[in-house]
Amino acid sequence: MKRFFSILLTISLVLGLAGCYRTQPTEPTEDDTFVIGFSQVGSESDWRIANTKSMTETFDGDPDYEFIMENARQKQENQFASVRRFILDGVDLIIIAPTVEDGWLTVLTEIHDANIPVIIIDRSVAVWDENLYLANIGSDFMSQGQLAVQWLEKQTFGETETDETDPASTDSAETTVKILHLQGTIGATAQIKRTQALEEAVESHENWEITSQLYGDFTEAKAYEVMTEYLKENTDIDVLYSENDNMTFGAMRALDEAGITYGKDGQVKIITFDATKEALQYCLDGKIDLCVECNPMFGPQVKELIEKYRNGETIPKHVHVDESAYTADDLTQEFVDARPY
Ligand code: AHR
Numbered sequence: 001m002k003r004f005f006s007i008l009l010t011i012s013l014v015l016g017l018a019g020c021y022r023t024q025p026t027e028p029t030e031d032d033t034f035v036i037g038f039s040q041v042g043s044e045s046d047w048r049i050a051n052t053k054s055m056t057e058t059f060d061g062d063p064d065y066e067f068i069m070e071n072a073r074q075k076q077e078n079q080f081a082s083v084r085r086f087i088l089d090g091v092d093l094i095i096i097a098p099t100v101e102d103g104w105l106t107v108l109t110e111i112h113d114a115n116i117p118v119i120i121i122d123r124s125v126a127v128w129d130e131n132l133y134l135a136n137i138g139s140d141f142m143s144q145g146q147l148a149v150q151w152l153e154k155q156t157f158g159e160t161e162t163d164e165t166d167p168a169s170t171d172s173a174e175t176t177v178k179i180l181h182l183q184g185t186i187g188a189t190a191q192i193k194r195t196q197a198l199e200e201a202v203e204s205h206e207n208w209e210i211t212s213q214l215y216g217d218f219t220e221a222k223a224y225e226v227m228t229e230y231l232k233e234n235t236d237i238d239v240l241y242s243e244n245d246n247m248t249f250g251a252m253r254a255l256d257e258a259g260i261t262y263g264k265d266g267q268v269k270i271i272t273f274d275a276t277k278e279a280l281q282y283c284l285d286g287k288i289d290l291c292v293e294c295n296p297m298f299g300p301q302v303k304e305l306i307e308k309y310r311n312g313e314t315i316p317k318h319v320h321v322d323e324s325a326y327t328a329d330d331l332t333q334e335f336v337d338a339r340p341y
Contacts, residue, residue: 034310035066037086038095041122042074044185044218045246047274050341051097051122051296058299074099074185074217080107087114093306094118100187101126108132117309121302123189130317135305137298137319141190144292145197147325148241148271151290152177152201152208155269157238174207177238180268181210182227182251184218184243190294191218194243194273211237216247223250231258239269245279248272248288263287264328275326277339284331293323296341 036059040052052069059067068091072078076099086094087110094116098104104125111118112132120136127133158175181198184191195213202208214230216223223246231254240255240262242248248270255262262268264286272279275291282288298321308315 032064033066034064034093034306035089035091036068036093036095036306037082037089037091038067038069039079039082039086039097040069040071041079041097041099042072044074045244045274046276046278046341047244047246047294047296050276051298053341054297054299055095055121055302056299058303072099076100076103083107083111087111087116091116093309095302096120096125097122098125098188099123099185101189101192102187105132119302119305121298122296134309135315135317135319137302137305138321139190139294139323140320141193141294142197143320144273144294144323144325145194148194148273148290148292149197149201151325151327152239152269152271153205177205177208178211178236179208179239179241180230180234180237181213182216182223182240182242182247183213184216184247186215188218190273191243198241216243216250218244218247220246220250223247224253225250227251227254228257231255231260235260237268239271241271243273244294245272245274245276245291248279252282252287263289275339276341277336280326280331280336280339283326283328284333284336286328290325290327292325295321295323 038055041048043049043052056067056069059065070082072082079096079099083094083096094111096118098120101124105127108118108125108127109132118133120133122138124136124138125133157177179202183195198210202210211234212230214226216226223242227250235258237260240251242251252262255268260267262270269289271290271292272288273292273294275293279288279291283291301319301321305315305319
């Protein structure tokens with residue numbers, strides 16, 4: 001099938017006849033294996049590794065599919081190179097987990113012109129023409145951020161501060177909540193939306209303040225590095241809002257080394273995103289206060305969409321996976337032990 005489409009593609013490129021997506025299921029040929037090219041972001045986090053596993057396990061071992069995954073090592077230009085290879089190989093469908101939202105128009109147009117359907121997973125792409133992809137399946141990152149700030153609204157921080165020399169100030173000066181914000185890869189949907197939810201909440205809460213935004217690139221090593229540096233000069237932190245678990249682990253190590261306590265009985269309340277098994281264990285043990293879930297195990301849902309497409313059925317343009325948020329009160333050891341990622 002792959003070689004067949006490669007020849008077809010070459011002919012259509014030469015004749016300049018490349019056109020719209022196939023809207024009908026692929027015609028069977030002598031080899032009717034359905035070939036998928038998948039450009040994965042990288043292996044920056046435990047979430048990502050679980051997502052790769054979910055995707056590969058879903059398709060590997062199914063004789064109907066050939067699944068080719070390329071790891072972009074968190075670089076968009078690597079994704080462009082992979083996608084162009086997939087086009088030349090004449091794959092039947094391309095899956096892209098985009099590193100960042102911007103910059104996809106040219107390459108998506110190339111895929112479109114090659115008449116290959118595309119499914120965007122996990123994060124999103126910022127292109128106005130939604131016909132350039134078949135579907136986008138992943139998390140509702142805005143809702144995740146909103147779950148986090150809604151939880152934060154319910155927390156109490158110290159005593160109300162009033163200015164005794166100014167009688168008019170009695171009900172105005174609540175304790176300032178100092179929030180340290182660790183950000184993931186700038187321009188990735190997970191970063192954009194989680195940041196937006198926090199910044200909007202800070203706008204509407206006079207006593208919330210983002211003391212600093214540190215760039216952790218969704219990795220433990222980077223977060224540890226920037227946190228270690230930051231804590232040399234700054235220790236006045238009430239909340240750590242960390243945009244993924246691995247950055248949280250790096251930050252916790254830096255806080256430990258700086259002698260700053262955190263979690264249930266500590267100085268810093270920790271909010272983290274992903275809710276991996278390790279983070280949930282920390283939460284159950286009172287070291288992390290809130291784990292907002294980001295579910296990576298949607299390989300089977302992607303396959304379901306593809307099968308519907310192959311059967312000529314209509315598929316939804318946007319699909320969000322089910323997610324929740326956990327404090328220690330919501331967890332049991334059995335639940336944590338059963339966590340698949
Ligand atoms: O896009 C999903 C995010 O990317 C996850 O929160 C993070 O862990 C991953 O690297």
